[in-house]
Structure formats: C-alpha cells, structure tokens
Amino acid sequence: MKVWLQRHLQVLGETLMWLVRSPGSTLTTALILGVAISLPLMLFKVSQSMMSVTGKLNEDSVITVYVGPGKPEQVEPMKEDQLVIEIGQKILQIPLVSDVEYVSRAQVLKDFQMESELGDLIDDLEENPLPAMLIVFPEKSLIAADLSQLVTVLADMEGVDSVSYDQQWQERLQAIIAAFMSGTLIMASLMAIGVVLIISNTVRLGILNRSQEIQIIDQIGGTATFIRRPFLYFGTLQGISGGIVALLIAMLALFLLARPVNHLAGLYSSEFRINLLDLEVSGAVIVVSALLGWLAARFTLGGYIAKMRASARGK
Amino acid sequence: MIEFKQVVKRYPGGLDALRHVSVFIPRGSITFLTGHSGAGKSTVLKLITLSEVATRGQVLVNDEDISLFRGDRIALHRRTIGSVFQDHKLLPDKTVEENVALPLVVAGMGNRDCARRARAALDKVGLLKLCRRFPQTLSAGEQQRVGIARAVVGRPDILLADEPTGNLDPELADEIMKLFFLFNQHDVTVIIATHDYRHLNNPAAGLLALENGQISGDSYS
Numbered sequence: 001m002k003v004w005l006q007r008h009l010q011v012l013g014e015t016l017m018w019l020v021r022s023p024g025s026t027l028t029t030a031l032i033l034g035v036a037i038s039l040p041l042m043l044f045k046v047s048q049s050m051m052s053v054t055g056k057l058n059e060d061s062v063i064t065v066y067v068g069p070g071k072p073e074q075v076e077p078m079k080e081d082q083l084v085i086e087i088g089q090k091i092l093q094i095p096l097v098s099d100v101e102y103v104s105r106a107q108v109l110k111d112f113q114m115e116s117e118l119g120d121l122i123d124d125l126e127e128n129p130l131p132a133m134l135i136v137f138p139e140k141s142l143i144a145a146d147l148s149q150l151v152t153v154l155a156d157m158e159g160v161d162s163v164s165y166d167q168q169w170q171e172r173l174q175a176i177i178a179a180f181m182s183g184t185l186i187m188a189s190l191m192a193i194g195v196v197l198i199i200s201n202t203v204r205l206g207i208l209n210r211s212q213e214i215q216i217i218d219q220i221g222g223t224a225t226f227i228r229r230p231f232l233y234f235g236t237l238q239g240i241s242g243g244i245v246a247l248l249i250a251m252l253a254l255f256l257l258a259r260p261v262n263h264l265a266g267l268y269s270s271e272f273r274i275n276l277l278d279l280e281v282s283g284a285v286i287v288v289s290a291l292l293g294w295l296a297a298r299f300t301l302g303g304y305i306a307k308m309r310a311s312a313r314g315k
Numbered sequence: 316m317i318e319f320k321q322v323v324k325r326y327p328g329g330l331d332a333l334r335h336v337s338v339f340i341p342r343g344s345i346t347f348l349t350g351h352s353g354a355g356k357s358t359v360l361k362l363i364t365l366s367e368v369a370t371r372g373q374v375l376v377n378d379e380d381i382s383l384f385r386g387d388r389i390a391l392h393r394r395t396i397g398s399v400f401q402d403h404k405l406l407p408d409k410t411v412e413e414n415v416a417l418p419l420v421v422a423g424m425g426n427r428d429c430a431r432r433a434r435a436a437l438d439k440v441g442l443l444k445l446c447r448r449f450p451q452t453l454s455a456g457e458q459q460r461v462g463i464a465r466a467v468v469g470r471p472d473i474l475l476a477d478e479p480t481g482n483l484d485p486e487l488a489d490e491i492m493k494l495f496f497l498f499n500q501h502d503v504t505v506i507i508a509t510h511d512y513r514h515l516n517n518p519a520a521g522l523l524a525l526e527n528g529q530i531s532g533d534s535y536s
Contacts, residue, residue: 003425010426216404219364220465221394222421223387309389 015233033242038249040188199296239293322372350525356508397466399476405450412446456487
C-alpha cells in the first residue's frame with residue numbers, strides 16, 4: 001500500500017512537472033477547455049434561476065372558486081354562506097389541497113368597493129350581487145400538471161360555478177424553461193464531447209512525445225495500467241485545469257450580468273435573479289471536468305496500447 | 316530452458332523471417348546467435364520477449380507456450396527477461412540510476428530498494444560513480460554498460476542481447492562480453508545475437524547459426 005501510494009504520488013509529481021515544463025500549451029489547452037465548459041455552465045445557472053422563479057410561482061399559486069348554479073335560486077344569504085362553507089370543507093379533503101379560505105359575500109363586496117373605487121355606486125345597490133368565494137391553496141410541491149388536474153376536479157364539483165386560475169402563462173413559462181433546459185443539456189453534451197476530443201488530442205501528442213519511453217516500459221514488463229498511469233493523471237489534470245478556468249469565466253460573466261439583469265427583473269416586479277456559482281455546482285464542474293479528462297486519456301491510451309500489441313501479433 | 320518447435324514467423328507483406336525453426340537452449344547456458352543481417356537473429360529474440368508472436372509453431376519458455384500469454388501475463392513474462400539493445404534504449408530525461416531502476420519501479424518495488432539494487436547493478440558494471448549523470452553525457456561503451464545494468468537489475472532468468480557490441484571498438488566489446496559471461500555464472504541463461512566472429516569460438520558458449528530464416532548450425536544438437 002505504501003509503495004502503491006508512493007508510486008502514485010511520484011507519477012502525480014512527474015505529471016505536474018510535465019505540464020509545468022510546457023506552460024504555453026498547458027495554458028492554451030486550459031483556456032480552450034475553460035471556454036468550452038463555461039458556456040453550458042452559464043446556461044445551466046440561468047435556467048436554474050428561471051426554475052427558482054417558477055417554483056416560487058407555484059408556491060404562490062391560489063385557485064379562486066366561485067359558487068353558483070348549484071345553489072337554490074332564492075336562498076337566504078346566511079344559508080348561502082353555509083353552503084359555500086360546506087363546499088370549502090369538501091375541497092379541503094382533496095389531497096392536493098393545503099388550505100381553503102372562505103371569503104363571505106359581504107367581504108367580497110367590501111373588497112370590490114375598495115379596489116374598484118365604485119363605492120358610491122355600489123352603496124346604491126339594493127342587494128349584494130357578488131357571490132361568496134373560496135380561495136384554495138394547493139400543496140406547495142405541486143407541479144403545473146397537478147395544478148391543472150386540481151382545477152379540473154374543482155370545476156367539476158357540484159355547486160361550483162367557475163374556477164379562476166391563471167395557469168396558461170405559467171404552463172407556457174414552464175414549457176419555455178423546459179425547452180431552455182433541453183437546449184442546455186444538448187449543448188453541455190456536445191461540449192463534453194468537445195472536451196474529450198481536445199484532451200484526447202493533447203494526450204495523443206503526449207504519447208507521440210513519449211513513445212520511446214512507452215515502448216521501453218512495455219519491453220521491460222510494464223503493464224498496461226503502469227503505462228497508462230501518467231497519461232491518466234495528465235488527462236485528469238488537464239480536465240481539472242479546464243474546469244477551474246471555466247469557473248473563473250462563468251463567475252466573472254455571471255457577476256457582470258447579475259446586476260443589470262436583476263435590476264431589469266425588478267422593474268417588471270419579477271422575482272427572477274441571476275445567482276452566482278455555489279460550492280455544490282463548482283465542485284460538480286471540477287469533478288465532471290476531471291472525469292472527462294480521465295475518460296479521454298483512458299480511451300486514447302487504450303487504443304494506442306491495443307494497436308501497439310496488435311502490431312506485435314502481425315495484425 | 317527455451318525451445319522453438321517448428322516456428323514460422325511471417326511478417327506482413329509475406330516475408331518469412333523464420334522458416335520451421337526448431338532449437339533447444341538449455342537453462343543456464345550462454346549462446347551466441349549468429350548469421351548475416353536479415354538471417355532472423357533479432358526475430359528469435361523478439362519471439363522470446365513476445366515483442367513478436369510466431370505465425371506458426373510453438374515457443375516454449377520453461378515448458379510454457381508463451382504465444383498463449385495475453386495482457387498482463389506478457390508483462391510478467393518480460394520481467395523474467397533482461398534485454399540489452401544495440402542502441403541502448405535509455406531514457407534521456409532520467410539519470411543513469413533512474414534508468415537502471417526502471418524495471419524495478421515497473422515491478423512495483425519501493426524507492427529505497429530500487430535505489431539500492433540499481434546501485435548494486437551499476438557497481439557490477441563499474442559505473443556506480445556515474446549514477447547521477449544523464450545518459451547523453453556518457454560514452455557509447457558506458458551507455459551500453461548502463462543498458463546491461465538495467466537488464467540484470469531485476470535478476471532475470473534470461474538475458475537477451477541484440478548486437479550489444481555492434482557500435483563499440485574491440486576493447487570495449489571484449490569488456491561487455493566479459494560482463495555477459497559473468498552474469499551467466501549466476502545461472503542466467505544468456506543469448507547474444509552478434510556479428511562479431513571474434514567471440515564465437517569461446518568453448519564455454521553454445522552456438523546457433525541462422526541463414527535465411529533457417530538453422531544452419533546448432534551446437535546443442
């Protein structure tokens with residue numbers, strides 16, 4: 001175990017020296033990788049911010065239920081309120097519902113008077129024409145599809161005249177975000193392939209530079225694992241350096257974008273905010289970049305060693 | 316022991332480097348493998364190290380058909396063989412000591428043991444004082460001796476040398492040959508492919524002569 005660790009540390013040190021000895025190509029590769037990784041990273045952060053807004057919208061969603069046709073024609077106001085309360089209790093038993101608030105006819109009229117500035121005109125009415133209503137608070141974890149289903153259930157209930165819920169624009173927003181996320185995912189996948197190809201190319205150059213060493217090590221009994229090891233470290237370190245550069249680029253870009261975009265969102269009374277990179281995402285970027293570098297080196301070396309050994313067999 | 320049974324080696328393009336070669340090399344022997352350029356000497360050595368694989372026939376080392384070896388088994392087989400090359404094949408960015416220690420590093424030995432044994436091997440070839448130097452600062456004879464030290468540092472069962480004295484003047488060549496005989500005294504099977512006819516008359520050594528890929532002389536048969 002001690003020798004194994006000693007050997008790995010030695011190879012890691014030698015690989016770092018290998019990178020340091022050619023600062024120009026190391027930095028150029030890191031920059032290319034950084035630019036390639038930063039683009040999907042920034043798109044991901046923007047879509048994450050958009051998702052937090054829709055999440056908040058879902059949390060704030062309320063459904064207004066108006067009671068109407070099911071009630072008797074000339075029912076006393078007290079009885080009518082009782083009827084609405086009973087419907088409210090039925091709604092409360094629906095599992096998707098968190099709470100129901102009853103708003104009496106008198107309260108509805110009062111609110112309308114205040115909001116519409118038609119106070120005098122309403123005072124002249126002989127009786128209150130407005131119905132009582134129920135404000136339904138759905139469970140916070142509901143997604144748009146669940147809310148849509150809940151609205152349908154409420155509209156089909158006996159005694160309910162109409163249900164008011166502005167869901168269309170929310171569904172549209174969620175569809176836009178879903179499309180944006182898909183686009184980000186496709187771009188991230190393409191960039192990942194690009195990263196693998198770039199690192200694979202630098203590893204291939206490294207193999208060419210060290211082909212004599214590889215052949216000697218192979219001749220004196222080096223296993224494929226031993227031959228691969230420095231190149232795996234090389235690919236992984238290249239990936240990590242690309243990831244670090246990507247984080248720096250993304251942090252700078254998001255920092256520059258955050259203020260004007262957040263200000264713009266504020267002008268539209270939107271909760272949309274561009275968030276800066278957190279530790280979780282930053283860590284994930286480094287891990288994924290390192291993994292891509294490792295994979296690139298693994299496949300490139302695998303192909304080279306297989307070819308080298310096949311040529312010995314006259315294939 | 317090493318045995319070739321009806322071995323044919325055909326390279327891509329249809330060139331037959333070896334044609335139905337059957338030889339038996341006893342354990343602990345020292346053997347000169349001779350013949351003109353292109354006779355198949357290097358191919359014999361490459362078949363033993365599995366740098367090449369026989370097209371037909373069998374190559375047996377200690378009664379095992381080595382052509383059946385795959386993957387890491389090939390690497391393990393090579394660790395039992397020390398190889399000396401005409402062009403030394405030393406790594407220029409490693410010191411003499413690091414070059415010599417390489418087979419031990421590859422075999423997974425710890426740094427301290429690697430250094431101790433590399434120095435012992437360099438001492439045997441008379442180059443301990445040059446252990447911190449880089450190969451390109453050494454003469455051709457010194458480089459060859461470093462190559463020999465690297466070949467024997469892992470205490471191999473078999474030592475193969477492909478034209479080890481090809482680029483050396485006669486005095487240096489004699490010195491190198493003495494080293495091979497020295498290692499043979501430690502029960503190492505030594506096979507030397509050479510053009511140098513001055514050494515072939517040594518009665519302590521066996522002789523295998525190759526001509527156009529076939530055995531034309533065999534002192535063991």
